[in-house]
Amino acid sequence: MxxxxxxxxxxxxxxxxxxxxxxxxxxxxxxxxxxxxxxxxxxxxxxxxxxxxxxxxxxxxxxxxxxxHIVGPTGFFGPALLRTAVYVVTASLLCLVIAFPIAYYVARLAGRWRGLLLALLIAPFWISYMMRMLAWVNLLANDGLVNRILPGQVDWLSGRSEVVVLGLVYGYVPYMIIPLYAGLDRLPQSLVEAARDLGASRTSAFFRVTMPMCRPIVVASVLLTCLPMLGDYYTSDLLSGSPQTSMVGNLINETVLTPGxxxxxxxxxxxxxxxxxxxxxxxxxxxxxxxxxx
Incomplete structure (x- = not known):
């Protein structure tokens, strides 16, 4: 040798x-x-x-x-586990709906504005997650900006599931945009151009060429987003604080702090x-x- x-x-x-x-x-x-x-x-x-x-x-x-104590008559852990699954799946799908068009535009269509837009997408990472959630607390408080704009007085921070899901989407959507952008930026443009040359419309080329190539990218991005959501407990604590919206992360936090x-x-x-x-x-x-x- x-x-x-x-x-x-x-x-x-x-x-x-x-x-x-x-x-x-x-x-x-x-x-x-x-x-x-x-x-x-x-x-x-x-x-x-x-x-x-x-x-x-x-x-x-x-x-x-x-x-x-997950299922059955004494299954008091079960609701939080099921709630976590529903919250994470719903928030991940909403993140995908929001992130994919943004990432696709920046990666494939932004042209000379790509660098600036990418910097704006990364900017939320410069701010603490807790600070961003506290900003939502101020916005959704009884005397906050949202209640001042809407006609009725709504107690948003009193254990509402939709507020927790909204917080998860807002907090974790950057985690999906960045990997989607990285994957879409590496897709071979020659395959799309070949489909267009063979007579496919822009829409047909997108759904029949681009989307199949995007499947591993989408799966990876969803995983990178939903996995940290599974252990999240700050969002529910700050935007709800109610046992009715507690997630598995809240169970972990509470049991760690409880002796024994x-x-x-x-x-x-x-x-x-x-x-x-x-x-x-x-x-x-x-x-x-x-x-x-x-």
Whole structure:
């Protein structure tokens, strides 16, 4: 084996090493800590979690407690989990409806204005998420601008689901615009031009050529948006503060702050992780099929 071949053989592992170390230190290690807490014990005096590091001695009491109280007569966790799913799906679809036309215009039609428009799209990331939500609190307060404009007095911040969904859309739509723009900008324009040369109208070329190529981009953008929504709790706390709009993130936050319930918080984290893995697996498989078909 020549020196060049030997160098190429080790190039891939060397380039992957930083990413592997990052995953080990900041993902797998914290995940194992969560598992040790979920399947660990509880200090009988101080009511604090006692991690058990040896899987042979893990106790499933905390996980069984959470699972047993999701559905059925004692399923007081179930409504928040179902509410989270409805909020996240609704907000993600609304984000897609808003983000796709914007990203498509900036990536394909903006011309010399592309740089300025892209900077404006990134600008919301310069402002804290909490500050943006507090701005909505001021707008929707009883004496806020919205109630001054509308004819009737509406108590927007009294536990209204539509306000929470609105906050999620406003807060996370930039997370969908940026990956959509990046993906649409890389689409080969030659395929669209070939469709037009073969007689397809602009609308037909968009739906029969551009949209099929956009499927992996759309799936990835939706995932990047909905996954952080699953753990969101600031939005509901600030725009509602009512148990009637609490999400799984609120359950995690409340159980972490309640003595003796840290293991339950970890169980909710594991449930969110398992739910998040399903669309991620679908995305990986769909991308693999698309690449195999090329």
């Amino acid at each position: 020549s020196t060049e071949d030997r160098g190429n053989r080790f190039l891939g592992p060397v380039l992957a090493l930083p990413g592997i170390v990052w995953l080990l230190v900041f993902f797998l290690a914290p995940l194992y800590v969560v598992l040790a807490v979920v399947f660990g014990g509880l200090d009988p005096i101080f009511r604090t979690a006692v991690p058990i590091w040896n899987p042979a001695y893990w106790d499933t009491t905390q996980m069984r407690y959470v699972l047993e 319930q840290t293991g339950q918080a970890g169980a909710f984290v594991l449930l969110v992780l398992l739910v998040s893995l399903l669309p991620m697996i679908y995305y990986v498989r769909s991308v693999s099929r698309d690449e195999a078909g090329l």
